[in-house]
Amino acid sequence: MAGAALLAALAAPAVAAAAPARATFRLQLEGGARGLVVGQAVPVTIRADFLAGTGVTLNGAPRLVSDGFTLSGLSDKPRQSDVRRDGLPYVELTWTGALTAIQAGASPPAVELPVELSYRAPVSSPAPASGDEQPQNPFASLLADTPLASDPFFAQMMRNDPFQGFFQDLGGAVRQREVTLRDQAPRVTVAPPPQPAPPGYAGAVGTFHATSRLSDGPFQVGEPITLTVQVVGRGSFDRLATTGVAETNALSTYPPRATFTAGGGATEGTKLFTQTLVPRRSGALEIPAVTLVTFDPQRHRYVTERTRPFSVTVAAAPDGQSIASQGAPTDGVEAQPQAARFIGDATPRVLVPAIRRPWFWWTAAALVAAASLASAAASARARGRGRRAFRRYQRRLVVSQARRRMDAAVLAGDAPALFGAAREGLQACLARAWSVPPDAISAADVERRLGPRGGQVRALFEQADRCAYGGRRPPTDLEHWRQVAARELDALKEVA
Amino acid sequence: MTTHRIRGWGAAGALWLALGAAPAVAAPPVASVAGLVHRAENELAAHPGRAVADYERARLLAPRAPEVRAGLARARAAAGLPPDSPGALARLVERLSPDEWSRLALAGLTLAAAGVTAAAWRRRRRWTWPAAALGVAVAVASGAAAWRTAPRPGDAIVVGGQTVARIAPFTGAEEAFLAPDGARVTIQGIHQGFARIESDRGAGWVPSSAVECIIPPS
Secondary structure (H helix, E strand, C coil): CCEEECHHHHCCHHHCCCCCCCEEEEEEECCCCCEEECCCEEEEEEEEEEECCCEEEECCCCEECCCCEEEECCCCCCEEEEEEECCEEEEEEEEEEEEEECCCCCCCCEEEEEEEEEEECCCCCCCCCCCCCCCCCHHHHHHCCCHHHHCHHHHHHHHCCCCHHHHHHHHCCEEEEEEEEEEECCCCEEECCCCCCCCCEEEEEEEEEEEEEECCCCEECCCCEEEEEEEEEEECHHHCCCCCCCCECCEEECCCEEEEEECCCCCEEEEEEEEEEEECCCEEEEECCCEEEEEECCCCEEEEEECCCEEEEEECCCCCCCHHHHHCCECCECCCCHHHHHHCCCCCEECCCHHHCHHHHHHHHHHHHHHHHHHHHHHHHHHHHHHHHHHHHHHHHHHHHHHHHHHHHHHHCCHHHHHHHHHHHHHHHHHHHHCCCHHHCCHHHHHHHHHHHHHHHHHHHHHHHHHHHHCCCCCCCHHHHHHHHHHHHHHHHHHC | CCCCCCCCCHHHHHHHHHCCCCCCCCCCCEECHHHHHHHHHHHCCCCHHHHHHHHHHHHHHCCCCHHHHHHHHHHHHHCCCCCCCCCHHHHHHCCCCHHHHHHHHHHHHHHHHHHHHHHHCCCCHHHHHHHHHHHHHHHHHHHHHHHHHCCCCCEEEECCCCEEEECCCCCCCCEEEEECCCCEEEEEEEECCEEEEEECCEEEEEEHHHEEECCCCC
16 A cells, blocks of 8 residues: 655755655555445545654544545544554554545545644754864863863763753754645546446445344334334445335335444444334235345345335224225225325425415405495395385375375365365376476376376366366366276376 | 515516515425424434424324324323323314314305305395305304414424423523423513413423424414
8 A cells, every 4th residue: 555755845855865754644445456336435544654753733634635435434533553663653643434436437546634743853963073083062161170070970971962962952943834645545446336227226335234123013003113124234334225115005104214323344334224104004914025225346246135024913093093994995996095195295285274374364354345345235226226115105105195185075075175185196196107206297297298098187187276276166076076086096006 | 584476476476576566475384294294203202392393283284194193192192291182172173174174264254255145135035044144153163163273373382301491581590380391382472592481380481492383483
């Protein structure tokens, strides 16, 4: 596996050739370089080694710089250990994760790690003196005149300055550099899985084994049953998916919910699919097997895992309702159960009840307003009809009163009263027929409108005028005139 | 706030909105029965109060569905609430959804309006007034049922577990009562992250996040 040494970037040019590497960075795929299939996940190890004494600040986690792969499951904190490399102590940081190929023909994956390094650059020492000359010791001259100068031990010690290295290190400049460590895995090829893929294949590559179990019974119509499918294995669990048990007329189903628990390795683990099933009718119920389609890279073929089916007995609901029984098969065509229409209905509907929405009240107000308007119109029409009926009543009253007054006048021998009453009655009848005021009708009007047919009426009008204004002696045969007047009133009543 | 087109009004409605003649209308909250039941089942173990809220919403849409009724009972039991035991009248009223009662009320009102109109115009006198009386009765009864079954905008469910209701809207205030998870309460107001609720145990302030309206605000 490739390793990237950062010596040249970090060391001073004068000492580059001799200085050890301060940092190395490596990306290692489990099993080494090889061919992958799209969707296949392989464990990866990322190692960064730093020379002991080098201050290191990580500016982030390792990141993938290839579009054809994804890096997942990377540990948040690297594992730290001390190692020796070329006889030098190093601090090693290790991350593990899973690298998943997502694109056929992608270039080999590469990772980067942004770090900030701080280290002390060594100063260049002066060249040693030639011949027997001792190197210049700054402390020797200072101590030469002291009593300790004659002490052989102290003199031996001073010959080589014990603080020489200390001051030399202190003299080196502390350097800080932000660098990005990078490494690329060579010779990794990505190929697509064989085509055509079988139905239900969601891209999971690896070796998996599925088992299933049901929640504890007893089972009842309307009570949810939990079906759990457990998949263990090694591979790209992210792409492992199933649609679960399909909905039938006997069973309402809901989309399965998946949870993943990582195992020992980066690509190992357990994935649980939990699906809620609700029986719609009582009796024997068959819960079919759940299928999972994956691709096995070792055998290089698709694998279909099937869980075992279940046969359960479902009791009726407490109220005896069997949902599916409402939609019993008729004429060979199975009708849609009534309640299933609600439960299976995934169509979004407005939650706000109609009575809390404006359109309901607008509609109710419109209905009330329409009824009120129609009633008002009918009432107005009825009022016009009433007025006409009242006028008709008034006329009948006038005619009947006229008849009574004529009878009384005949008995009393009062001719003016007889003819006056007869004229009033006739005027009332003619007024309705001609739509004119009764008082406005005269003998001339009767002659003009009725002609010869109104001769008797005109004679009664003329007699009434003579009695009222003429001063002439009235006729004596009052009974005859009363009968004439009564006959004409009957005739005009029919006309009116 | 989002606006939606006025259904059925087509270009005229769009023009009306574009001209600013109509106020911006918030899209009403929508949900499906299947989605609500699925979410409630997923929340049942960890958040039974939320499951109760989702089942209450599902009951608005599908009151006769056995799954919803059974699920609501299980959610209430998981939340530690006593089983709901409505009376005969309440059971009858809850057979239909608020929407169905509302439509029935409108149908009754339509019948009453037609009957009154026909009576006023003296058409088919034998049936007009009985029809109008029947329509009024249906409209009033259905409207009352719809009003009773439809949650008010402030009707909410306690979803934050056993929640302490305090006498004032701040954390250090004295405790008023304990609002059980999944209990139905009425939100009377919101103040600085606290909601004033009223329940059969009294009135008090709880964190706004501890209650969830049955009908989510638009």
